[in-house]
Amino acid sequence: MSRIILTIIALSLVPALASCGKKDAGQTETVTAVKRPPAAQVQSPIETSASIASTVDVKLRNPFQSHLIVMRGLETGKKIRGPLECCDLSTFKLLAVVVGSSDSEGFGLLQAQDGKRYIVRRGDSIGSREGKVVKLTSRSIVIREVQKDDEGKIKSSEDIELRLPEKSKQ
Numbered sequence: 300m301s302r303i304i305l306t307i308i309a310l311s312l313v314p315a316l317a318s319c320g321k322k323d324a325g326q327t328e329t330v331t332a333v334k335r336p337p338a339a340q341v342q343s344p345i346e347t348s349a350s351i352a353s354t355v356d357v358k359l360r361n362p363f364q365s366h367l368i369v370m371r372g373l374e375t376g377k378k379i380r381g382p383l384e385c386c387d388l389s390t391f392k393l394l395a396v397v398v399g400s401s402d403s404e405g406f407g408l409l410q411a412q413d414g415k416r417y418i419v420r421r422g423d424s425i426g427s428r429e430g431k432v433v434k435l436t437s438r439s440i441v442i443r444e445v446q447k448d449d450e451g452k453i454k455s456s457e458d459i460e461l462r463l464p465e466k467s468k469q
Contacts, residue, residue, distance in 0.1 A: 383409070383417055383425045388442060391425070393461045398437050405435040409461070430459070438463050 360369070383391075394416065395408040406420045419425060423432045425442055434441035439462040446454045 381424065382411070382415070383419070383423070384427065384429075386412065386427055388426045388430060388444075388459055388461065391461060393440060393463050396435060396437060396440060396463065398435055407432070407435060407440045407461075433458070 390412040392410045393407060394410050397405050397407075399405040406418050409417050409419055409425075411417065419432050419440065421432050421435060424430065425432060426444060428444045428446070430442040430444040432440055433443045439460045442459045442461065443456055444459060445456045448454050
C-alpha cells in the first residue's frame with residue numbers, strides 16, 4: 300500500500316520537475332548587467348580593528364549584572380535594599396532559630412511587621428542601619444549595626460540581640 304502511494308506522489312512530481320528549466324513560448328529573456336563595486340583595498344587585521352575601534356564607541360554589557368538594574372536605570376554602585384532592610388530592628392519578631400554544629404551554620408526565622416516571614420543566615424543584611432547577622436545562638440540572633448561618618452570610616456558599632464519569646468507556663 301505504501302509503495303503505491305509513493306509511486307503516485309513521484310509520478311505527480313515528474314511533470315513539475317521536468318518543466319523547471321524550460322521557458323514558455325511567450326516569455327522573453329532579459330539580461331541585466333550587475334555592476335560590481337570596485338575592489339577594496341586590502342588592510343591588515345590590526346589596521347581594520349583599530350579603525351573600527353576608533354570610529355565606533357562600543358559599550359559592552361556586564362554579563363554578571365542583573366538585568367533588573369539595567370531595565371530600571373539604576374546606578375551600579377548603589378545597593379538595592381531588600382525587604383529586611385526597610386525598617387528598624389525592633390519591628391522584627393524572632394520566631395525560631397536552628398543552630399548548626401559551627402558558627403557559620405544555622406538560620407533564624409523572622410517575622411516582619413507586615414506579617415511576612417523571612418529566613419536569615421549569618422552575614423545577611425537586616426535593619427535600616429545596615430546591620431549584619433553575626434551570631435546565631437539557640438535562643439537568639441545577634442545583629443551588628445555599624446555607624447559610619449561622611450568619609451566612610453567606622454565611628455561606632457552596636458550589637459543588638461533579638462531573642463525568642465519566653466514560653467508562658469499554663
